[in-house]
Amino acid sequence: MIVGLTQIKGVGYMFANSIINNLKIDSSLRIGNLSNEQVKSIENIIQNPLSSNFPSWFLNRRKDIETGEDKHLITSDIDFTVRNDVEREKATGSWRGYRHMFGLKVRGQRTRCTGRKGGAVGVAKGGRVLPAQGGGAPGAPAAEGAPAAEGAPAAEGAPAAEGAKGSTAATKPGVENKQTPKTEKKEAPDAKKT
Numbered sequence: 001m002i003v004g005l006t007q008i009k010g011v012g013y014m015f016a017n018s019i020i021n022n023l024k025i026d027s028s029l030r031i032g033n034l035s036n037e038q039v040k041s042i043e044n045i046i047q048n049p050l051s052s053n054f055p056s057w058f059l060n061r062r063k064d065i066e067t068g069e070d071k072h073l074i075t076s077d078i079d080f081t082v083r084n085d086v087e088r089e090k091a092t093g094s095w096r097g098y099r100h101m102f103g104l105k106v107r108g109q110r111t112r113c114t115g116r117k118g119g120a121v122g123v124a125k126g127g128r129v130l131p132a133q134g135g136g137a138p139g140a141p142a143a144e145g146a147p148a149a150e151g152a153p154a155a156e157g158a159p160a161a162e163g164a165k166g167s168t169a170a171t172k173p174g175v176e177n178k179q180t181p182k183t184e185k186k187e188a189p190d191a192k193k194t
Contacts, residue, residue, distance in 0.1 A: 005019065005042070008075070011046060060072055
């Protein structure tokens with residue numbers, strides 16, 4: 001009986017136990033073995049517990065803001081009432097309303113180390129390093145016998161790849177290829193002055 005009644009949202013263990021004790025029903029019975037009269041009496045107590053001498057401290061909605069009555073809410077009424085309460089707090093601009101609006105803790109709990117949502121907190125790493133094109137390290141000369149990447153200048157003294165764009169200009173020392181980006185560093189000339 002107790003486990004079956006607690007499956008109703010808004011009816012807890014103590015509330016179910018007090019219903020059974022108030023109606024003097026055997027708690028070891030199964031709900032399917034109850035008579036129609038017993039089922040109706042249980043429904044009446046759940047819908048209006050104050051009618052059967054239940055203490056008001058057993059109820060889950062005491063001194064309702066709109067009506068001032070003591071109520072006991074069940075099933076979807078609980079979610080609806082809580083949603084209305086939160087919306088009313090937000091509309092009045094109370095401190096609790098602001099905390100609800102920003103998704104922060106409302107009842108004075110710690111927020112320094114718990115209740116974090118969203119992305120990770122900490123130091124973000126720098127930008128991503130792009131992988132080298134052509135399999136080698138950036139700025140490193142191509143391996144011997146390997147064709148140069150298309151549009152990249154060939155190393156000094158190495159023949160330009162056939163069909164490469166601007167191959168004649170790339171083979172001459174001191175001439176810059178216009179198709180390569182200008183962010184590459186030029187090598188310093190050999191110091192032959194003594």
